Amino acid sequence: MKSERIKSINKSETEVRMDTVASESLLNELQGVVGAAFVRADDVTRFTYAIEDFGGSFFYPLNDRYTAPDMVVIPHTTEEVSGIVKLANKYKIPIIARGGGHDMTGACTPLKGKGGIILDMTSMNKVLDYQQGMNAVHFQPGIRWGDLEHQLNEKGLTLGILGPHGLHGATLGAGVAHNCFSINAPKYGWPVQNVLTLQVVLPSGEVIETGSLANKDCKTWYFRCCNGPDMAGIFLGSGGAFGVITEIAMKTYPKPTESSTLAYAFKNIDDYLEFVHQVGWQQFVTELWGMALIGLHPKLRAMFISMFGQKDLVFLTIDGHEKGVFKAQVKAVKRIARENRGELIPIEGLMHAMGGSVIDKVEFAGGGYYGAMAGPNDNCTCSVTPVLNWKKVVTQGMKVIDQNMDALGGGFHMMGADKFYIFPLLLGGGNSCQSVVSTTVDYCCGGANGTKACETPIDSDKDREAKFNLKRAKELYSDMWEMYVENTVAPYRIGKENPSLIRRLKPEYYAFLKLIKQALDPNNIMNPGVIGLGVTDQEAKGLV
Ligand SMILES: Cc1cc2nc3c(=O)[nH]c(=O)nc-3n(C[C@H](O)[C@H](O)[C@H](O)COP(=O)(O)OP(=O)(O)OC[C@H]3O[C@@H](n4cnc5c(N)ncnc54)[C@H](O)[C@@H]3O)c2cc1C
Incomplete structure (x- = not known):
């Protein structure tokens, strides 16, 4: 069994190698821009950057759609990014900005047949300025959420939002570039809602600044909307399709x-649900994490029942500055809980065991589930729906699953679940629309950290089809999306895999996005395929 697995990986590696041949002259010119140490085209580097997420659950060379990059370039300044982008245009080679590489949607991995340069942004990670009086911070995009927050805390500040529930390597630049959903969003909103101004290297290599910085001679980077239309918006949620973000306020x-x-x-x-809705609506609850028994895999459900009884659970944090206001807010939450027959759970022991905030630690553990749930084709979907629709979405989703269990196979072993699944997690609530339903069709084994490795090697979609009824899994996945979208679900971090965008966007809006793409990026070098742009309609369909 072991040797068969090795053989199958080697076969894929050979295929990838043939697909991507680095050009010597491009390498030389890139070295002229950033220095030889920051241009890498060796196989170890290339294959390392072909992995998204952790532990290899998205080792894209094993996937029929993706390939390893031709080379990896590490810029330190905006000028360097501009120089690299100009060279990508000259050689007509795709270029893909990458932060931590944890997006799980193929967003920063090259498409097979296209290859490209990975622009590793993580060395552009400095805080550039604080504007305490204006409540603003100005920084480079490769900084990690925790690093920025610690530096802000030293100055008595916070970003409020603490980043996605994922891994420590996730960066701010990627978070806003692909519209991530963040811890503490119930109080502070989504990361993209907190953006003031951006500096962006356009696909031509030109550098622009948005908001107040669009004004000639203006040095104030803390006003989002200034003279004329706000253009920061086209880069937020774009997945890097329209440019590389090089500074953020x-x-x-x-x-x-x-x-x-x-x-x-x-x-x-x-x-x-009424409790979640009411406390969320108040908008002073900083974070809320709900775990309902509905839809939970039987083993997990049994675990929660043995701990807390046959009940749905809500953990929440409230923070504040003024003691009187803070006390009144805690009192209000307790009153709303009483009115909705909520039973206070003593969690001191749990908090102690986790070394501090239950929310932080439980959420991090929750993040672990996501990782394990998503397979190499990333069919883990975390979507966002208003609390009021949450029950409908979960109940309908469960019905689809129950009716189709026999058609599906595969599994995510960490949770002991076998088939298609909804993770009935609720993050945030009220009118901030931040409850989450995750759906997974994991028809190939995950292999993520802590996940039992694939027992039978699978190295092509054909193999997967034979083993797991890939076609039916995809149809069901689409059905689920249809139901989600009908129930006001906002998809986020679209990447290259998420089916919602292309088929769910109104044709006029998608045509408008294509128009912007063609105008800004005529050579189609900026992350082709991301959010369904920069590929032919046929190819775009293949991505969903
Ligand atoms: C266990 C786990 C849990 C997760 N939970 C969440 C969650 O709760 N919410 C959530 O939103 N996500 C979640 N994720 C996904 C992921 O962690 C986040 O989306 C995170 O924001 C990714 O950051 P990154 O730096 O790794 O992005 P990357 O994967 O490096 O990049 C993401 C996208 O941004 C683009 N990009 C990166 N930098 C730039 C730039 N400077 N300019 C232009 N484009 C750029 C890339 O090209 C790519 O399209 C989770 C992931 C894991 C593994």
Whole structure:
């Protein structure tokens, strides 16, 4: 079994190698821009950058759509990024900005047949300025969420939002470039909502600045909308299709001095949802993490029931500055819980075991589930729906799953689940629309950290089809999306794999995006395929 697996990986590697031949002269010119140490085209580097996520669950050379990059270039300045982009145009080679590479949607991995340069942005990771009086911070995009937050905390500030529930390597630039959903969003909003101004290297290599910086001679980077239309928006959620973000200014907030974590159990799902809706609507709850029993895999459900009884759970944090206001807010949450028959759960032991905030630690563990759930083709979808629609989405989703269990195979072994699955997690709530439903069709084994490795090597879509009824899994995945979108689900971090965008966008809007893409990027070098742009309609269909 072991030797068969090695053989199958080697076969894929050979295919990838044939697909991507680095040009000597391009390498030389790139070295002229950033220095020889920051241009890498050796196989170890190339294959390392062919992995998204952690532990190899997205080792794209094993996937029929993706390939390893031809080379990896590491810029340190905007001028270097501009120089590299100009060379990519000259050689007509795709270029893909990459932060931590954790997006899980193929967003920063080259398409097979196209290859390209990975622009590793993580050395552009400095805080450039604070504007305490204006509640703003100005920084480079490769900085990691935790690093920025620690530096802000030293100045008595916070970004409020703490980044996605994923891995520590995730960067701010990617977070806004592909519209990530973030911890503390119920109070502070989505990362993209906190963006003030951007500096962007366009596909031509030209550098532009948005917002107040668009004004000639203006040095104030903290106004989002200034003279004329706000153009930051076209880069937010674009997945890097329209340019490389090289500087960002975002809102900051005073660092909270008060904080409390509460947990409630609800016997009735309607009470649970009403509580989440009401506290979310108040907009002072900093973060909310709900775990309903509905839809949970039996093994997980049994675990929660043994800990807390047959109840749906909500963990939440409230933070603030002024003691009186803070106390009143905690009191309000307790009142809303009482009115909805919520039972306060003592969580001191749990908090102690986790070394501090339950929310932080539980969410990090939650993040682990996502990783394990998504297969090499990334069919893990985290979508965002208003709390009021949440029950409908989960209930309908479960129905689709129940009716089609026999058609599907594969599994995500970490959770012991076998087939198609909904992860009924709720993050945030109320009118901030931040509840999450995750759906997975994991028809090939994950192989993620802690996940049992694939027992039978699978190295092509054909193999997967034979083993796991890939076609039916894809149809079901689409059906689920249809149902989600009908229920006001906002898809995010689209990448190259998410089916919602191309088929769900109104044709006029998609045509408008294509028009912008063609105008800005006539050589189609900026991350072709991401959000369904820069590839033929036929190819775009193949990505969904
Ligand atoms: C366990 C786990 C849990 C997760 N939970 C969440 C979650 O709760 N919410 C969520 O949103 N995501 C989640 N994710 C996905 C991922 O962690 C986040 O989306 C995160 O924002 C990715 O950051 P990154 O730096 O790794 O992005 P990358 O994967 O490096 O890049 C993502 C996209 O941004 C583009 N990009 C990167 N830098 C730039 C730039 N400077 N200019 C232009 N484009 C750029 C890339 O080309 C790519 O299209 C999770 C992932 C894991 C593994």
